[in-house]
Amino acid sequence: MNMKNTVLILMMCFVFFGIAVAQESAPAAKEDSNKLKNQADEKIYALAMRYNDVSVAKMKLYELMERNPKNLRYPELLAAIYFEMEQYGSSALVALDVLERDSKHIPSLEIAAYSLEQLGALERALPHFESLHLLSGDLFSLYKTSYLQYSLKKYDEALNSVNMLIKNKKSAEQTLNFPKDDNSMQEVSMLAAAQNLKGLIYKDQGSNSEAKLAFEEALTHSPEFELAKENLASL
Template sequence: MKNLLYILTFIVTTTVIAQSENSITLEKQKLKQALSYGDDMVAATAMYAIINLEGPQSTYKDSLAYLYFRERNYSSCFLVLNDVLKNKPTNLDLLKMQAVSLESLGAFGKAIEVYKTLLTKTEDNYFAYKLAGLQYALNKFEEAYTSIKKADQLPDNTAVKITFQVNKNYSQDINLKASIAYLQGVIELNLKKDNNAKLSFERAVKLFPDFVLAKGKLESLNTKEKQ
C-alpha cells in the first residue's frame, strides 16, 4: 500500500512539474512573439505569468523592470525594482533605472541617495552631475556646489550628452564637460559668487562655443557689471 502511495505521489508530482514546464515554455514563446511585434502589453502579461510559474527568484522580474522603464512607466518600474534589488543590491543597471525612475516621479531626495550610491561605486562624473542637479533643485546649494566641483574633477564621460531646452521650439545637446561648467556657474550665482560664475560660464562656452544658455548667462553678468 505504501509503495502504491509513493508511486501515485511521484506520478502526480511529475505530471505537475511537466505541466508547469510546458506552461513556462508556452509563455516564453508568447513573450518572444509579443516583443517581436512590439506589443508591450502582451509581453508584460507573459512575463507576469512566467514569474508566477517560476517563483520569487525568477529572472524575468528584471526583464519586467526593463520593459516598464522603456515604456516610461516609472511608477511600476520602481515597484518592480524595489523587489528585485533586495536580492541584487549592487547591480548597476538596476540602480540606474531606480535613480531615473525616482527622479522622474519627483522623489528627488530618494533619487539623490541612489545617485550617491552609483557615484561611490563608479566614480562616474555623470552621476556627480546628476547629484548636483538634484541638490540644486532642492535648494541645497552648498551640497550641490561640492558635488559639481567633484564632477569637474573626475575623468570625463565623453559618451554623455545633456539636452538643454533653449525655448519651446529649440533644444541643444551639450557635451557633459560643458554642461558641468554651466551648472557650476548656475550654482555659483545662487551662492552670490558672481565672479566665479562668470569664469564657469566662460569655460562652458569655450568647451561648447554654441552653448546658447551659457552665452545668455554671460551677457546678463556683463550687463550687471556695467550698471
C-alpha cells in the same frame, strides 16, 4: 517466521519503497513542468513584444514572476515596459521591489532613479543616482546626482559632486544634449555642462564672481553652449 509473515513484510517494503520513489520524483516532475511552462510563456512574451502587444507581454511576465519568484529578470523586464510606456509610478514600484531583494541591481537602480525623478520625487531619486555612479562609474549618473543636489538646494554636496565630475578626465570626452531657444538640441561636452552647473550653484549662493568664472570656463570647452551664454549674460 512463517511464509505468510515473510510475504507480508516483503509487500510492506515494496509499498514503502514505492512511496519513497514517488516522493523523490514529484519535485523533479514539477520542475520539468515549470520549465516547459516558462519556455512557452517566454516565447509568447517575445512574440507579444515583437508584435507590440504590450498587454499580453505584461500578462506573461506576471505569470513568470509568480512561477519564478526568485528570478529578478522578469520584474526587471516588466519595469522596463512600464518605463517605456511612461507609467512611471508602476515602473518605480516594480524596480523598488527588486531593489529590496538586491540593492545592487543596476537595471532596477536606473529605472527607479529616472522614474522617481519623472514623478518629481527628487529626494527619493537622489540616492539611486548616487548608487548608480558608485556601482557603475557612470558619469552621467554623477551629473544627475549633482543636478538633483543643486535642485534640492544641497549646495555643498552639489559642489562636491560637480567638482568630482570636472576632475574626471573622461568628462571632456563625453557629451550631453541641451535644448536651445529654437527648440532644437545642442550637444556640449559633459565638462562644459559641469562647469555651467557649477556656475548655477555659485549664482544661487550669491557668489557672482565665482559663477562668472564657471560660466566662462564652460564656454572655453563648448564655445557655442547657448545656455551657458545666457547664464553668463544674466549676471
